[in-house]
Amino acid sequence: MKPQSDVFEIVKRTSRLLQTGVVTGEPAWFKAVLAHPPTTADTVQRVDILKLRQKYPGLSVKKMMRPMKIVYPEDRIRRLFYDQHPWELTRPKIVVEQDALDFQRHDWSKLEQEHKSLDGESVVQRTLWLMRNKQLSQDAAYDIARKEFYSLRVKETIERQTAEEEARMFGAVFSKSYNERGIENEAKALDMWKIRAQSVTKRMQSRFDMAGDEEEQEDIMDK
Incomplete structure (x- = not known):
């Protein structure tokens, strides 16, 4: 349901309650809403576009409706x-x-x-x-x-x-700073990575050596 329809429904219900005596005394907003009923958002938007077109004839609708930048x-x-x-x-x-x-x-x-x-x-x-x-x-x-x-x-x-x-x-002892701890952890991680890289390189080298030995044996047998 649109907001405008909601407002009119509330006005109708309030009017019935006042007539039946369920509600005594008009709400502060009752006469104001009756005198100035809300308009639809589409109507307001069309009016704004017409005003902008009159003020800026060469401006497109897309640029008209673009939110204005708020700069402090x-x-x-x-x-x-x-x-x-x-x-x-x-x-x-x-x-x-x-x-x-x-x-x-x-x-x-x-x-x-x-x-x-x-x-x-x-x-x-x-x-x-x-x-x-x-x-x-x-x-x-x-x-x-x-x-x-x-x-x-x-x-x-x-x-x-x-x-x-x-x-x-006076004898105070300070712990290591966050930067010092970070550098130490980074050095440990690099050392672990170096050890793993060396291990992988050795395994690959041993496989290459074994493959080379098998090829030599096959050449000898072929001869």
């Missing part, structure tokens, strides 16, 4: 940053859907935030803040945010290395 100002900044810094995508993150309200939750007059880790989205929001509040172009604002990002990354690296050296000095 931060899309270009985000794409530019991760194209230039692809290794930032390898940093571990909490896989939780974001609500895209970082611009409201934090003060982007500075890049470093107390309750948010430094990442590419920080550069995006900082660039937008500079564009809105300092009236800078996108390239100029992005260049400032990018340099601030580099400075904070260097600061984080120095702090992490210093903390690790202090911990080792």
Whole structure:
């Protein structure tokens, strides 16, 4: 059943209930629906196409009904940053859907935030803040945010290395990193593959040797 038919059926049933007294008091939507009944989707679509044809005479219907691309100002900044810094995508993150309200939750007059880790989205929001509040172009604002990002990354690296050296000095023992474990597992897999390849090569060589000996014996017997 079409949505329009559903609406009219609901109106009819509500009208009967009101007349029989089963329902007391008209619903808030009752008079509004009676005064402005819904139109069919086909009617709305035909009206939209007629308006588009009047506005764009040479435009085909296929292009008229094509969904419009939704592009946000931060899309270009985000794409530019991760194209230039692809290794930032390898940093571990909490896989939780974001609500895209970082611009409201934090003060982007500075890049470093107390309750948010430094990442590419920080550069995006900082660039937008500079564009809105300092009236800078996108390239100029992005260049400032990018340099601030580099400075904070260097600061984080120095702090992490210093903390690790202090911990080792007091006797702390750190396990191997994920990268180190991955390299070791890869080396083990390559060694196993090398051993198997050598074993297969020896078996094939022995078969070739046996086949060669049989051919020599057949030649001798023929002579």
